Structures are given as C-alpha cells and as structure tokens.
Amino acid sequence: MEIDREISRIRKNFFETIENIKTAEQLNNIKVVYIGRKGKVSRLLRGLSELPENLRPSVGQQLNILKNEIEAKIKETSLRFATSEETLSIDETLPGRPFFKGVHHPLNIIREKITEIFFSLGFSLVEGPLIEDDWHNFTALNIPEFHPSRDTHDTLYIEGEGHNLLRTHTSPVQIRIMKNNTPPLAVIVPGKCFRKDAIDASHFPVFHQIEGLWVDKDISFADLKGVLIGFISRMFSPNLKTRFRSSYFPFTEPSCELDIGCPICSGSGCSTCGGQGFIEVLGAGMVHPKVFRNAGYTEKYQGFAFGMGIERIALIYYGIADLRDFYNNDLRFLEQFG
C-alpha cells in the first residue's frame, strides 16, 4: 500500500536527518517539517478522512505511533542543546546555602571507636552511677579500707552521711553487673571517673574510663591477650607491637599492664612515649576469686577484666600533648575532630 510506504519513508528520512543536525535551530526546523501544523505527519493525519473507512483505524494508529516516535526523538535530541539563556543566568561558583554541622567531642569519638570494636567481638555495653558507695568502689573489689592499694585512689568523698564517693574507676560496675547476671557475660562499661588529682598536662580530676569484663567457665589469660591484641590492632594498627607486663591490681590475679609500640614514632622514641618507644595503654587481669565471691557467685567462674583511660587512648590516637584541651572545649580545637 502506498500510504504504508509513505509512512516508512517519512520515518526513515526523519531518523536519518535528525542524526545530522548540529544546532537547536536545525532541530526546530525539523520539528516544523515533520510535526509542525503543516508538517508531513500532520498533513497525512489530516488526510485520514479521505481514506477508505476500513483503512482509517490502522493507518491512524500507525501515524500516531510515528508522531509519538518523532516527538520523543525530538525531545531527546533537544536535551543536547540546552537553551543558552538559562546557562548564562547562574554563577555556579557562588557558595551553596551553608549550614552548621556540629561535631562530637573527641573523647566521645574515641569512646565510640572503642565500643564499636568491642561490640564486634560480642561485648555489650552497660553504664553505672557516678556516685558510688565505698563497698562497690573498693571493698567488693578486694580493696579493703586499710590496704596500701587505696593510696593510688585519691578519692573524692561526698559531704554528709553514708560514705558516698565519686567513683574512682569504672570497676564498681563489674560488681553491679555480676550481682544481677550470671555468666556467660561480656560487657564494656564506659563512663566518667573522678580522682583528687592536681590539674596538669596529663591529669584532670574528671576523666573517662572503659571497663571490660568477660566471664564464663573457662575464660583464660590467653583470651585476655587475644581480645586486647585484637582491640589494639583494630584501634591503631595490626602491625603495632604489644607488650604484656606483670602488674598488680587488687581485683585481678594474675594482673598485667599492656604497652603498645608508640604509634607516633613507631618505636624510635618521641615525646609522646617519653623516648621509650612503648606506651602504657591499659591494665587488665584475671578476675580475683574474692571479687566473684563478693558479687555473690558461688559456682566457680573464670574470666578477665580490663580498664583503660579514654583520655589516654585519645592522646595517643591523635597525638595530643595536653589533656586539658579536652576540657577547655575551645570550639576551634573541637571542630578539628568532626
């Protein structure tokens, strides 16, 4: 049929022509030629009524399809020629609409990093009160009232009766957790602690600790080493040296301290590590049987505990020289960590 051939010829011509156009003006011309009011397709459409009645629906449909195809192609092609007027009207180098973005305190950033690592090892998080009694803070942890190990805790006491004090470490939460739970348990306890320390570059009467406790039937010193080495390698670097040293804490036996190779100088000695190449990061040990007993455990359990200062980790992590910066809250300091 002639009309069919005509339609396919128009289609062929259109698609050939449109591939070669270069300007928006040419595109507009094509639009006029094909689907303009007097365009080729429009003309045919208008001529539909002259066709025999039985042909009209199928030809009409074909013409509409062709018209849609042409319109779609023209629209698609027009995207190539954005109108120059609009382009010129914006200065894309103007600043965007600004907004304030705050930052977390660096101590809390470090706290989150630490807790995330322990979550991934299967630990959960627990918190405890800042005001403690003597029993939880000391006696239950095998630090009797008249024992020299109290000398290292310059305790701040609350006025009034009841022997309340500001907790000197997060360890009393160990007792609180064990009193209310039976093993297996694996928890970390971040929080503020207080000691009567004179303020200097490495001491502030308020500080933060993270306590860790993992108790089960057979948790051993080897597990302690595995968890802490795992923590250090994730927190700092897998290549960092670790060194476990014997130490003494009344609430653990055996006890140890963990040193890491100085991440600042990689062990060659700098001011952060005092030229030692190693920095002490935390204390740990196997939970003392008396602590289990004081927590009310009658069955035999075995496990370890550790405690680290968040400030200390943060100082090492960021290479900050003066701990007081954390408490000055100079926004120009804080903003660097967001």
Place this chain on the structure above:
Amino acid sequence: MIIPIKWLKEFIDVKNADEVIGILLKAGFESVKIQNAENFKGVVAAQVLKVTDIPGTGLKNCLVSDGRELCSVVCGAPNVDKGQLVAFARAGAELPGGVKISKKKIRGVMSNGMICSEKELGIGDDALGITVLKENLPLGAPLTFKKEESVDVEITANRGDCLSIYGIAREISFFSGKKLLNPPEFPEITQDQGTPPDFSIIREDDNCPLYRGCLIQGVTVSPSPAWIKEKISSLGLNPQNNIVDITNLMLFEFGQPMHAFDAGLITSKKIRISPSQKGEKIKLLDGTDYSLSENICLIRNDTEPVAVGGVMGGEKSGISPSTASIFLESAYFLPEAVYRASRIMGVATPSSMRFARGVDGIMVKKALMMAVHLIKETAGANSKVAGFFKEGKLPGRTPLMVRKKCVSSLLGTDVSADVMTKCLAQLGGVQSNEEGVFELLPNSWRNDLNIEEDVAEEIARFIGYENIPPRYPRIRRLPYGLPEGVMQRNSITGKLISSGFNEVITSDMISERKLFQKFTDVVRIKNPVSTDMGVLRPTLFVGLAEVFRRNVAHGLADIRIFESGSVFKNTSSGASFINEEELIAGMASGGIIPLSHYDCGEVDFFYVKGVLESVVRGFVKGFSAISAERINSPFLKNSFIFFRHGGKEKEAPQTDGRKNLPFFLIGEVPSEILNSFDIKKDYLTSSVVYFELYYKNFCAPASVEKKEYKAPPAVPAVQRDISVVVDESKKFSAVLEAVEAARPKYLYDIRLLDVYRGEQIEKGKKSVSLRLFFRGEGTLLQTDVDKEIASVLAILSENLQAVLREK
C-alpha cells in the same frame, strides 16, 4: 624507692641502671633512672705548687698550676698543702646553685679562681676542707664527679618484700635467672657478760604479733663510718649518727624497719605494747603533736606512749648525742594495723610503708642481730649487749595447694609439670604427693602469695607473659550490644550535631560560687580538689556558660554547644541519698546558618524550639510542643517547660501517668546573667538561648511508640487553606486543640501559614491562616472535605469565637 646500683651490685650482677629498669619493668615495677648530671663546669684538676699564709687572715695564698698557666688563688681551707692535686674552679667556672667564679680581690690579695670543697661542688657534705683528688689526673683535665647511678622504683602495693635493696636483687634473680651473690651472713650475737638487765617487755596488742629488742649499754653516739655514710647518702638521705644510720641501713638494705630508743629515757624500764585510747597524745620525731584515735598500736614507757608501732618514734625518747644506752626494737606489726594508723594519722614513713605491705618475718631477728653487730663495731669499745628480748611469735602460714590443671586453665596454656616444679621451688618449699598437685609453703618474705591464683601469676611471670599464646574471642552468648537507653541518647546527640550543635564535656565538679545561691540541696564534696570544684553540678548551665564565655572571648559569635551529662541533688534532708539524673543541655547564639549572602535569621527561642521538637518527633510521632508552663528558672528569663501532649497520635499511651512529664526547657539568658559569667556581649549577634532536654521522659521504652508500618497512601492529599480571626489572647495551642476537638476524620496534618495583625483586622484580634491536609482511603470527594472544614470551623467559632476570614 631509690635503688643505688653500686649497692645493688653487692647482691646481684647487673651492668647498669638501664638493665635493672628493663628487668624490673617486665617484673611489673616501673622505674626511672636518676640522672646525676654534672652541675658544675669549668672545674679542672690542678696542682698546688706553693702555699703561703696571708698574715692576720687565716687565709692562704696558693700558687696552682692547671697545666696551662700558673694562678694565685686565695684559699681558707686548713687542709690545703703543697703538692696536692685539687679541684680548681677557674675564673668563669660555674658551680652548683648558680655560683659563678670570677677574679676578685680577697683581703687585698688577687684570687684567680677557687679551690673547691666537696660541698661547693655539690658532691658531698664536707664544707671545711678542700677536695683532694686521689686519681692520677693530668693537669687541666676537666673534672667529672659522677655519683653512683640509681633507679627510683615504684613498688606495687602487694610487694612489701621488694622494698629493699636485697629484696630487689632477689626479685631480679627470680625474674632473670641471675644468681644472688654474697647472701648476707647474719651474725649470731649473744649477751655480753654483766648484770642481767632490769628491763621487760609486755605485749598487750595482737597488732604486734612479735616484738624483739636488744638493750645495748655504754654506747657512744657519733658520726657513722664512711662506708655507712656513703650508703645512706646514696639513698638521698643525710647521714645522722651511727645508731640512726644503722637502723636505716637495715630498713633499706633488708626491708626491716627498726627503731632505737634512748633506753635511759624509758624510765619505767618496761616496754609495753598496747592499743591507744581515743584522745591520747604523742609528739613524734617529726615534731608534730598527734591526738590519736583508738586502737592504734602504741609502744609505751609503761603507760606513756613513746612510739606509734611501725610508724614513727616519739620525740621524747629519741637518740641524742648524750644517749648512753639504747633499746633497739625490731618487730613484726600487722600490715592492716600499720596502714590504718598511718592513714588515720596522715603520716607515711619508710617504716609504715614497709609494714603496711608486709615485711619478711624471718628478718625481724636476723636484721636485729646484724644491727647489734654493727652498733657494737661503731659505738665504742665500752658498748655492751645487756640483753635480748622477745615477746610473741610470727603469724603462722599454711601451705597452698597449686594444681597444674587449674593454673593451665586460668592462663589458657598448658603449663608443664617441669615448669611448675622449677618455678615453685623458687617461691618456697614444695611438696607433691599427687601428679600435678603441689603444696607450696611460700618463702617467708612472700606475703603476697595467699591463693592459687597468686601462684598462677608467678608461674605466668616465670614463663613470661609474652610466651602465653593469645586466643581469639569465641563468646558464647546472644548478641546484645547497646542498651536501648544508650542507643536513644546517641541518636539524640547525633541529631543535635547534624543541627549544628557541638558536643562539649565539662567537669561535674564546679564552683559553688558560680551557682549564685540559686540552688538548694547542692551536693558538696568533702575533700574537694579546690573550691573551684567544690560541689557537684545541680545544672549543666554553669559548665556550658563557661565554655560559652571562653569561645566568645576567642571572638566567636556563632556558638551552639550541648553536653550530655548528669546533674546531682540531695534528696530528702537527713538521708544521704543523692539523686543523679542524666540529661542533655545546650546553649546557642548567632546566625541560624553561617554568614553568607543568603537570607539568614538569628538564633532565637523558636529556632531552638524547632530543633527540640524535631528531636522529640524521632520518638513521639507528630509531636508538637504546645503544652507548656512558664517557669522561674535560675539564670533564665522567658523560660518555659514543654510537656508531652500534643502530637497527632492521640492513641499514644497516656494511661501510665507520663502525660505531664516535662520533655524540654527553653529559656533566654538575660544580660545580667551574661555579665555574671563574664560573657562579653559585644560580639553576640543574637540572644543566647539555653535548653535542657529531659530525654529519659520521651525515650523510656514505655513512652516510645512503636513505629507501625503503613502503606503509603495511594492518592495525593487534598489541601485547603483557611484563615480565621481570633482574639489576640487565644494561643495557637487553643486553635489546634479546637481543630482536634472537631475530631475530623480525614484531616491528618495542619500547618500554620501565617499570623497576621494589621489594618484589615480589628484591633485586638489576629488572623491565623492554616493549611489543612486531608486524606482518605480512596479519592476524597469535595463534599467530604467541605463537611470536615465546616465542622472544624463550627468548633473554632464555638470555642474561640473564631470568625472565618474571607479571602
């Protein structure tokens, strides 16, 4: 404690301080080297060629040669002599204490330098005589007087046995495998011939289980011989006299504290050991008068206290140059008793430090014998041991059971029987009647070995902590992670941070002065670090204001900060119960967005309200803060507390009485408060707004609404705007409440578009324009919406006399 390396070398073969520090570090003791740096320069070896008296002065004019030139020097020392090799400070030399040597005329004679004494060089106490060099040094050689190296060791509270030179040597031996050299030979001394002493010991206090003593008569108190002086000086102490120095020697060398009484002053000839009565008084050797509390172990001249057992002797019965007979005490006091006395009295001495950590019971006798031996040697030919005394006995010790299986389990590594045997043999007497089970009677000095775990630690140290292979976690429990409360707090701080607030951390202890007496029930600290940290904060305002002040002082104007922390107050009077409450508080000022060419409002009450509403909406769907109460808040003006209520989800649990819980507080900081906190107002560009967010009240699990999933609506919402004119006194909350009271079925959101007062509105009235959003299951019909609006308008008119304003 100070460990002079030269002294230590008498007992163990160590190279130098660094080696000792390394071994002790592994053993669990941190230590530092004490640098005996030269503190003089320009001092050289020189020879005295000629000495002539300067008439009438007692001074001498000396001609010395330093190999380079001949100098004449004025010198006052009696011992200067021709031919001596001396320490010569040339003009230009510097001596300790910043002394600079220059040429000057002394009594009319030119002196071109100084011949130095030990004291002037800071290497000894002799100030009178000049230092005569013994070594054969070339003339002009710069002098270096190296004091012996020493290390300062920090001994952990469990290891009293390491608080002595010998104890440290023993520990180094255990840890490094080096052999102990020259174990000291303790002499056996017996009473000298003569009349039996008229002297007795009465022990009435079990805090002193063993009390030994020796009465020595005919002693001469004099300076110690040089070797004792040298040792005492190497500890950084001043030598005193032979008696005191020898007791100190026993304390520092063997860890056995001793005390020497002037026996002549024990007038009753009875030493009574008995507990103190409350209020008893004693003046100790430190010259301080102490009023004692009860039950402190006292050594008495019959009834009169002459020493606090294990802590310090009394001033009255101390050794003096005229002392002719002494009573030498060597005893064993219980650690806890001595520590208690020392703590209560606030006195810590080398003696109390050792007793409190436990001394070696065997040493009580041995050290006494050694001391008596040394005193007899140094206290003159007439000194006689008049008698030895002993009351009580050492506390007994029971053997410990140590099982290979338990040690291996605790350490997480299989410990061989061989290693156990070797290690235990060094810790005491061992018996093994059963495979893998040992009985250990710890050495007398190891007071710290009381349970199997203590021994396990020794075995771990013996193996080396580094040789226990790490094991990686295999936690047998359900995952749990963060408790809900902490997760919610984190989500709130996260929201505040993305709203431009910076997190700060301030001290929980603040100055009470900064509270300006605005708070009652303040929790005070009994022994504060300083008055600046005298109380526990009852509000986060003070800390935030301080941070604010500091940052304003730095010239910042756009400041928004918050802190998540606890506040404290004493609850009911009398009871010592303290309330510790967590909340989040913040402060803001400046532009809403950073300075730019875009329109930017300033921080105000409603900016902060918007932030907080959005925070609460994270937990209470559709919350809007319309239920409020104006309160009188310390430090604030225009302050309001906003409560739960409001919120589209009316089905939210209201039955639990949480309805009226405060959610947050907002207020402006008035200028007089800014002044009180020294906040410079010049830089501020907006008001300063403070808030407190009581997040526990909307986060607590009971109040958290479960977010139920609903399919998104299939049809778009229908919007209608209405404007009504209401009386100026009607609050926005009243309008909202009225709309809600109409219980519209399809209305799901209302936005306030405008509040207009002006020409077109009657005075005293305002026009409130709202946009209402309707949605139904299917497409809403025009008539459905019209009906709802009509009912809303009816209630508005009825309740608020609102009139629809024609558009």
